[in-house]
Amino acid sequence: MVTMKDVAREAGVSPATVSRVVTGRARVAPAKRDAVERASKKLGYQPDGVAAALRSRSSGAIGILVPDIENPIFPAVIRAAEHELAQAAVDVVLCDADNDVAVEAGRLETLWRRRVDALLVCPVHVRDSAPALRAAARRVPLIQFDRHAIEEADFVGVDQAAGMTQVVRHLRATGAGTAVFVGRHTGMSSLMERARAFEEACAAHGVQAWATVEVEFPDGAAGRAYARGLLAGGTLPDAVACANDELAFGILVELRAAGVRCPEDILITGHDDIPAAEYMGLTSVNQALRDKGREAARLLQQASDAPRHVRLTPALVPRTTTARDERRGRT
Amino acid sequence: MVTMKDVAREAGVSPATVSRVVTGRARVAPAKRDAVERASKKLGYQPDGVAAALRSRSSGAIGILVPDIENPIFPAVIRAAEHELAQAAVDVVLCDADNDVAVEAGRLETLWRRRVDALLVCPVHVRDSAPALRAAARRVPLIQFDRHAIEEADFVGVDQAAGMTQVVRHLRATGAGTAVFVGRHTGMSSLMERARAFEEACAAHGVQAWATVEVEFPDGAAGRAYARGLLAGGTLPDAVACANDELAFGILVELRAAGVRCPEDILITGHDDIPAAEYMGLTSVNQALRDKGREAARLLQQASDAPRHVRLTPALVPRTTTARDERRGRT
DNA sequence: TACGTGTGTGAAATCGAATTCATGGGTGTG
């Protein structure tokens, strides 16, 4: 283990000078700088980040905490953030909250003990995540992304109303007179906003909103279950707008299995535009995940006093599940 | 910032004793132990992980390095490993190599500077990743997963031959007399093994292997491109076995768009069984990703002298893209 | 010539916990 002291001796300077050269935080005479650089190359010196973190009180790492890494919307955000941050030489400690508020609180403690310089977190629950998040935000800069739980911290997300309005307008244009929303949820701020936006958009664009269907957890299984209920019920709405893509996939495969054709018999839309949506031909709403990650990373770099709330604009991506001529639907 | 010293003063003991209580690494009289615990609760003491890491020369964290977090096979592995490790109170520093050997080497340096206790890495390239990996493995325990690049480090993966044999046998049983393999690759050990296994399995099971098709990168675009070529060529093989699911998706949608029906006109299989495969109805090979992550984490816990190579057994998951009665195909 | 001003440099203190070492009291055995 070659330390700064060794380099100092080799270069014939004091450890302090080596530190100044390595961190670049102070001016050093060109001759000595050279000597130090030569010496550290010769000895293969690698600064110890742990020691540096202890003394400088900054670990050069940030924590990212997501409800569930397997949800495909997160890797994209994480990656974008990681890339943006790598340029500033800050690395990422990643944690998964397992969709559980208690686990989430524990992870926040862990990250704090590791002295991360900041936190990027997508809260598990609008309400129940708040206490732990608040506590964390008091100790270290914290940015919420995708979902939010507390007002006093930064937030980067999309304008859900804008996305849902595009969906409803598109459904209306392709001939839907009636529609349901599947995926209302009491714990995820993004889904809550989507449900409300759906109702408002339907009212505004003359689509009859049959219902907003609540789900326990917005995955494919919930979509399948809903579809089975729908088939049993008899009458189908003209369109089903889903809170995310997995719900839509579940509905789609279940309806297809029962012989219901999409888009001929029913229109279906998803939300998030995860990679699989393209292959499934699912009309969805792109969440600008990359931008979200990049934006979040950028907010981290520039500290601020007042909480900042950034809303990116999502974009509708029409595909085959709504592929009828606009202005010429069945209604 | 409340430190150990504060707790010691409050509890009326020395800092050394507080340390002993906190780490649990030495015996302490019950009375004092109590006093320390009470004091640290009262003061809200949280040990500083950075300081502890410096002195104890162990950070309590491991590094996970993957070629691309957005590849859906990795989040599952990461999550399983993270959960397994969390129980042992070790956290995860995650890095993305951007499918680039140079970036990968840089990340390995970063992780080493952070003094991670061990590394879990999926190498970007069989050959080109080797030097950096070897260097890293000399300094810290290293486990390769999914793909391998060096012999002298542990490896956890699946038995590719077993998986591919199941695929070919299944294709044969559902009536395929001719088949091609799409997704040969010169840089990813797993795909290399799959390609070779395909040829051997075809020979062994009486399927005529038309070709193994090399791709630049095994994604949906490559699948589409191949499918277009196939359509232009005129004759279709009875079956297409793909090196991964994305390739299969690309082929599937492109063929469907051209009016080729699957499974009626052609059989298609993927590999990895990513979540979307279920919705797409794609026959695939499940890689036991969870087990892989868990197994890797377990290897980390128990150090060893000789490199260990663990091969898990994958399982074929038949779905609609090969849904014909077995023993009654067209041939 | 004398006196600021500025700048590069090294010695030493520091970050917070883990660990080593010496000590004193208690226990067990001969």
Added chain:
DNA sequence: CACACCCATGAATTCGATTTCACACACGTA
């Protein structure tokens, strides 16, 4: 009853870098 031994404990050292502080030297100006 004495002697050896064990164990809990605190004082002091250590991990490897950063940062403070003071100093010496060079330069410019009066």
